[in-house]
Amino acid sequence: xxxxxxxxxxxxxxxxxxxxxxxxxxxxxxxxxxxxxxxxxxxxxxxxxxxxxxxxxxxxxxxxxxxxxxxxxxxxxxxxxxxxxxxxxxxxxxxxxxxxxxxxxxxxxxxxxxxxxxxxxxxx
Numbered sequence: 153x154x155x156x157x158x159x160x161x162x163x164x165x166x167x168x169x170x171x172x173x174x175x176x177x178x179x180x181x182x183x184x185x186x187x188x189x190x191x192x193x194x195x196x197x198x199x200x201x202x203x204x205x206x207x208x209x210x211x212x213x214x215x216x217x218x219x220x221x222x223x224x225x226x227x228x229x230x231x232x233x234x235x236x237x238x239x240x241x242x243x244x245x246x247x248x249x250x251x252x253x254x255x256x257x258x259x260x261x262x263x264x265x266x267x268x269x270x271x272x273x274x275x276x
Contacts, residue, residue: 153211153218155180155188155197166199168211168218178218180209187232192244200229206240206250228253 154171157164166185170176180188184202191198191208201207206229210221230251232239240250 155190157186157188166197168197176216176218178220180220182223187238189238189242191242192246198240198242200239204229204231
């Protein structure tokens, strides 16, 4: 499966496509998205939503069909400082390295970095 961004609908959205035959195409984002990455087990896609949040969508495969779960927001991200730089990455153990806004700072302030963050981690 291939995850990609396209503006074919009039705005950037995230899609997945079966690259073996190219016929199965599924839109993943519901209200804009970019910077898609597959999770470490290839059953989830992460992306940056247009409102600046890191979002994850789970996938289930059955034969020649694919079903997506509901998009789940994980954390705020900043707009990356350059066009081709991902604002986050996913490690093989599921940990996330992300460019996040500094707590209490305006969006124009330099980014912070969340370390040792995991979707199951408890926040204060």
